[in-house]
Amino acid sequence: MGLRSIKGKGIQVAQGADVETIVGTYRSSSRRKVFGMLFFLLLIMLASGIAMGIGSYEISFTGVYSMIWEHLTHWSDGFTSVDMRVVWEQRLPRLLFAIISGAGLAATGAAMQSMLKNPLADSYTTGISSGASFGATLAITMGITVGGFVGNVGIVTNAFLFSLIPSAVILGLSVMKKASPSTMILAGISVMYIFNALTSYMMLVADEQSMSAAYEWTMGSLNKASWNTMPIMFGVTAVGSALIFYMSRYLNAMNAGDDFAKTLGVNVQRIRVVLLAIISIVAASIVSFTGIIGFVGLVGPHMARIVIGSDNKYLVPASMLTGATIMVVCDIIAKAFTHVAIPIGIVTSLIGGPVFLILILRQRKEVW
Amino acid sequence: MEKSHLIAIVAAIIVIVVIAAAAIMLTNGGNDDKKDNGGNTPPATPTTINSPSEYTEARLWVIGNADGNELLDENDVEVIQSIIDAKGSAAKYPMADANIDGAIDSKDIDHVRGLINGSQKTINYYNADGDKSTYHYTEKVNAISLHRCVSRSIILVTNADSDRYKLVGSDPHIREAEFNAANDYPDLVDVGAAGNPEIEQIRNLENRYGSVVVNLGNVATYTNTAGLETIFASDPNVQIVRLETWEGHSTEGILTWGFLFGGVGYKSPAQGGNGLSSWDQALKYVKYVDKYEGVIVDEVAKVKESDKPKVLALYCEGAWPNNSSNKTRGEGSGDMEMSVLCGANNIYQRFGNGSVSYTPEDLAAHARDADYIFSMSGGMFDGDSTLAKRAVDVFVDKANGYITPKTTIYSVSWQLNGAPHPVQAVVFGKIINPDSAPIQKLSVEQCWEEYRGLMGWSDRPEMAYSNLAIWYGPSHTTSSA
Structure with missing residues (x-):
């Protein structure tokens, strides 16, 4: 007796199986997905617990949680000790920054991979990282900012606005020329080269302090985490991820191919434009605060796909959990082994590369 | 043991003893019988030779400056002679091997005397990377400077005679x-980035002026200039000179530049010189440095290590218009070295070696016992004192609650790095040593105005002390919790 698979669901049932068997298999598969997500959720809770206890300022592991509880229960007293201030102003925002940025990058990465039907795509495929890098470098080395803002505000504003330019170019191509996914990827790469060239020139002529600061920005960091910057990043990521989740059925259709999606009544070009815009804004809002953190958007969805499969209804939230977990674990590594915290972008690339290789080698072809 | 074996062992011992005795005779016996050319017995071998064992122990980095002070004169000849008499090696007395041939002999004496009387035009010196380099004296110096700190030094020494x-x-x-x-x-002429100058622009200037001297610092900082020496190796009209400015030995760098440009055959005004040599300028600068830093060094030497105040210098994000770094100023920054010169116990290493990133949590972990924190600022020469004030205000805001109100916070202009070393020394010195009367008597304004005169800026009212923003403070955080 042969097997047939229910397309896109990763479910295999024996040929000629009765309805009850099919339904039972489907329910079992759904339970597996839910348990998988619960597992990722537990993982991130465990990682968060460990991350909060690590830092240069010595606070006991239990002391960290007592500080959190004490401040929550005595909110009006403000910060009554340095320990409390370090936990609430430094560690907790940093943890939440890691979770939000990881979740956002992975959600947008999952959407890009499904939309472009390309396992190597992530939110940076549209050239967002190079645009953001250009904008930040322009602010740091030349002092040129949109709106005339100075300091960190200028850098963030520049990074955000310039990161949208590559996406705008690709969106324009998509609208005017009805570009295919491969054309969009190639356009993103060409825009990336242009911005990288300009960024390199600015670094070349900059003084050593500015060049060092600009280079450090490109490596990605959670050091700018604060309660002031959190609302913007959280708001945009939450809304954007919710919209991506809402459009998951379109992603499922597009993942099966443009022609197949059209037969289901999906306006592929329009959906692609809308999704690109959402992905660009979410990724830009993250990159402008954290700098360039690679591999999370690429590896997170693949890790989720191994357990969850390719159904975007589950894959998008699962990717958010795996992406957040990757970021928190990398932050633990960044802080734990050296005297000075390594920029997290370096750690994600160092870890992400081999992990991605393993995932590729062990990948279940039927989930892609 | 067999008889033949015993004879063999004894013979081997005898051979070894004979060889050892011969070796001793050959290495030591000659001295007792050596006579100099005049047939007189040479002077007794001196027990100590006052010559630096490393070039950084010398003031003037011209090789041949055997006594390590700031002059090249007959005293150096005497020291070289002492080393020759003691059969000293170039490895042990590197500053005495004036012709850098690996041996210390009469040729080195001839070389030094040639530099003194003007007959020798080849000057060997140690550069900013600690490498032996060679400069060929030219009557006219057409200087190219790369980087603001080098520009300050070059303008200072070339200010003598336009x-x-x-x-x-x-x-x-x-x-x-x-x-x-x-x-x-x-x-x-703009020759391009300090770290990557345009070769064609340098060649243009060579063609226009006949010869040029390209002045810059060490290879590690000027990362893309490592090939300059190779590119111009066969071109005698382009010379590459790397000497220290902010890297840590700015006085030695300026002194050496002054000699390279105008020290060969130098005649002081008392000897008939016109006082307009770059060497005159450099010597004036050294006197100016010693007038202020000599006081500070002497006073600091009296302070026990355990009594020295704990100090940290750093950059603070937001204190600069565009710089987004929160970094300590550690070893190699110039600011760390300056604070130590002025009597500080600099605690940068608690954060990590070199200049490293820090967060408010790191301040809470490592700097709660700091006596002084210097938030480095820019803008000193832009006539904009808001940057100096901002450097303090932004840091106070960031550090509030993480360091104690006992820590005193100042901004000191980062632009002070480089040539005006004594000015920064006086600023740091007065802050770090509040109980030292001689240091408190030093005047930052006076120190700056003397430097302004040396630089030829006396006719520039905008460079008057009252228009600058060298430092700002004191300030304190308001909360330690």
Whole structure:
């Protein structure tokens, strides 16, 4: 007796199986997905617990949680000790920054991979990282900012606005020329080269302090985490991820191919434009605060796909959990082994590369 | 044991003893019988020779400066002679091997005497990387300077005589307000980035002036200039000179530049010189440095290590218009070295070696016992004191609650790095040593005005002390919790 698979669901049932068997298999598969997500959720809770206890300022592991509880229960007293201030102003925002940025990058990465039907795509495929890098470098080395803002505000504003330019170019191509996914990827790469060239020139002529600061920005960091910057990043990521989740059925259709999606009544070009815009804004809002953190958007969805499969209804939230977990674990590594915290972008690339290789080698072809 | 074996062992011992005795005779026996050319018995071998064992222990880095002070004179000849008499090696007395042939002999004495009387035009010196380099004396110096700190040093030594010494090219830093390039150097050519100058521009200047000297710092900082020496190796009209400015030995760098440009065959005003040599300028600068830093060094030497105040210098994000770094100023920054010179116990290493990033949590972990924190600022020569004030205000805001109110916070202008070393030393010195009467008597304004005179800026009212923003403070955080 042969097997047939229910397309896109990763479910295999024996040929000629009765309805009850099919339904039972489907329910079992759904339970597996839910348990998988619960597992990722537990993982991130465990990682968060460990991350909060690590830092240069010595606070006991239990002391960290007592500080959190004490401040929550005595909110009006403000910060009554340095320990409390370090936990609430430094560690907790940093943890939440890691979770939000990881979740956002992975959600947008999952959407890009499904939309472009390309396992190597992530939110940076549209050239967002190079645009953001250009904008930040322009602010740091030349002092040129949109709106005339100075300091960190200028850098963030520049990074955000310039990161949208590559996406705008690709969106324009998509609208005017009805570009295919491969054309969009190639356009993103060409825009990336242009911005990288300009960024390199600015670094070349900059003084050593500015060049060092600009280079450090490109490596990605959670050091700018604060309660002031959190609302913007959280708001945009939450809304954007919710919209991506809402459009998951379109992603499922597009993942099966443009022609197949059209037969289901999906306006592929329009959906692609809308999704690109959402992905660009979410990724830009993250990159402008954290700098360039690679591999999370690429590896997170693949890790989720191994357990969850390719159904975007589950894959998008699962990717958010795996992406957040990757970021928190990398932050633990960044802080734990050296005297000075390594920029997290370096750690994600160092870890992400081999992990991605393993995932590729062990990948279940039927989930892609 | 067999008889034949015993004879063999005894014979081997005898051979070894004979060889050892011969070796001793050959290495030591000659001295007792050596006579000099005049047939007289040479003087007794001196037990100590006062010559630096490393070039950084010397003031002037010209090789041949065997006594390590700031002059090249007959005293150096005497020291070299002492080393020859003691059969000292170039490895042990590197500053005595004036012709850098690996041996210390009469040729080195001839070389030094040639530099003194002007007959020797080849000057060997140690550069900013600690490498032995060679400079060929030229009557006219057409200088190209790369980076603001180098520009300050070159302008200082070439300020002596504008006919002999001319600044002809620079990197874009020369356009900063400090240098007044548009008025003072209207023909100056932009040769490109300090770390990556354009070879064609250098060649253009060579063609225009006949010869140029490219001045910059160490290879590690000027990362893309490592090949310059190779590119111009066969071109005697382009010389590459790397000497220290902010890297840590700015006085030695300026002194050596002064000698390279104008020290060969030097005659002081008392000897009939016109006092306009770059060497005159450099010697004046050294006197100026010693007048202020000598006081500070002497006073600091009296303070026990355990009594020295704990100090940290750092950059603070937001304190600069564009810089987004929160970094300590550690070893190699110049600021760390300056604070130690002025009597501080600098605690940068608690954060990590070198200049490293820090967060408010790191301040809470490592700097709660700091006596002073210096938030480095810029803008000293832009006439904008808001940057100096901002450097303090932004840091106070960031550090509030993480360091204690006992820590005193100042901003000190980062632009002070480089040539005006004594000015920063006086600023740091007065802050770090509040109980030292001699240091408190030093005047920052006076120190700056003397430097302004040496730089030839006396006719520039915007460079008066009252228009600058060298430092700001004291300030304190308001909360330690």
